[in-house]
Amino acid sequence: MNIEYMKSAKFVIENVFCVKPGEQVLIVADTNKLEFVDPFMAAAYAVGAEPISMVMSPRTQPGESLPESINAAIRSAQVVIGCVTYSIAAPLWENIKSDPPVETRGASISNITRGIMMGGGLWADPEEVMNVTEGVYAIATRATNWRVTTKAGTDLTAEIGECRIVERLPISEPRMGGVLPGCEVALDPVLGTAEGVFYSDGSCGVLTSERLGYGGVIKDPIKCIVKQGRIVEIEGGKEADAFREILEGIDDPCAYMISHLAIGCNPNCKMSGDYINDEKILAGVHIANSGTDGCPTANIDHCFQHPSLWLDGQQVIDDETFVGPMASLQPT
Numbered sequence: 001m002n003i004e005y006m007k008s009a010k011f012v013i014e015n016v017f018c019v020k021p022g023e024q025v026l027i028v029a030d031t032n033k034l035e036f037v038d039p040f041m042a043a044a045y046a047v048g049a050e051p052i053s054m055v056m057s058p059r060t061q062p063g064e065s066l067p068e069s070i071n072a073a074i075r076s077a078q079v080v081i082g083c084v085t086y087s088i089a090a091p092l093w094e095n096i097k098s099d100p101p102v103e104t105r106g107a108s109i110s111n112i113t114r115g116i117m118m119g120g121g122l123w124a125d126p127e128e129v130m131n132v133t134e135g136v137y138a139i140a141t142r143a144t145n146w147r148v149t150t151k152a153g154t155d156l157t158a159e160i161g162e163c164r165i166v167e168r169l170p171i172s173e174p175r176m177g178g179v180l181p182g183c184e185v186a187l188d189p190v191l192g193t194a195e196g197v198f199y200s201d202g203s204c205g206v207l208t209s210e211r212l213g214y215g216g217v218i219k220d221p222i223k224c225i226v227k228q229g230r231i232v233e234i235e236g237g238k239e240a241d242a243f244r245e246i247l248e249g250i251d252d253p254c255a256y257m258i259s260h261l262a263i264g265c266n267p268n269c270k271m272s273g274d275y276i277n278d279e280k281i282l283a284g285v286h287i288a289n290s291g292t293d294g295c296p297t298a299n300i301d302h303c304f305q306h307p308s309l310w311l312d313g314q315q316v317i318d319d320e321t322f323v324g325p326m327a328s329l330q331p332t
Contacts, residue, residue: 009039021048026077063090063298080106121181126169143311158189192229202303278303
């Protein structure tokens with residue numbers, strides 16, 4: 001067991017999930033991520049819980065269905081932690097909200113890496129993160145449109161259909177779910193209104209190091225042209241080719257739709273190339289395609305370097321720093 005991972009595992013078990021003695025803690029892993037199972041098992045055992053692990057083959061894309069044996073185990077456990085290559089947040093949530101009601105709470109740590117375990121985002125203070133999250137939400141929920149730009153050339157606009165807090169910390173009550181590290185505030189566009197261009201230049205939710213052959217931030221940014229809410233053209237190098245191939249493999253028009261923009265609220269997260277960490281960077285911005293209702297895959301997130309954001313024409317983020325009405329949320 002990698003002892004270095006114990007700080008994150010212990011914090012997640014004790015302070016994020018607030019695990020109690022006797023609770024069943026299920027660790028769902030795939031064969032790419034076995035090194036991360038034992039620290040969470042040990043941390044759960046240390047508080048008197050009953051840790052259990054189940055291993056599956058890696059999913060091929062975010063949101064792909066799980067084996068029924070794992071679905072059944074999720075519905076029976078009190079706490080579920082996904083140590084996986086691609087996000088299992090969508091099927092986990094389907095199990096959590098199943099009928100009859102279950103007592104499960106859980107989160108997916110998607111594309112979990114050494115960087116995520118050691119980077120600090122997992123052990124950010126839940127109260128501090130939620131203070132930022134609530135502050136961002138209070139301002140964003142009043143907006144009717146957004147515009148995001150980056151130094152790479154992103155300039156994308158949309159009307160806002162819904163504003164929501166994606167997950168809440170701590171994940172301490174039954175039927176709570178999300179992804180870790182937390183948290184973010186999403187501004188879902190009115191479908192069909194997104195227009196412009198974005199450059200996926202930080203990290204992308206489906207472009208793992210296993211697929212690209214390297215780790216860290218994207219080397220050759222992916223240029224995506226958006227018209228009437230959907231990606232109509234993809235340009236770039238091998239990263240763009242891999243992204244295009246994934247969308248073609250989904251074989252559904254909804255995979256090209258812009259599904260949300262989100263603002264990160266975790267002061268411990270820094271750009272790393274691991275999207276599940278990068279999407280939570282304080283005053284960071286990412287957008288997502290796919291994952292709309294009825295789509296056969298979950299959101300595919302694109303995290304930006306050096307983002308700036310306007311809500312109703314008023315700037316609230318300037319190069320990954322809260323400004324204007326959000327300036328008070330920026331740590332001094």
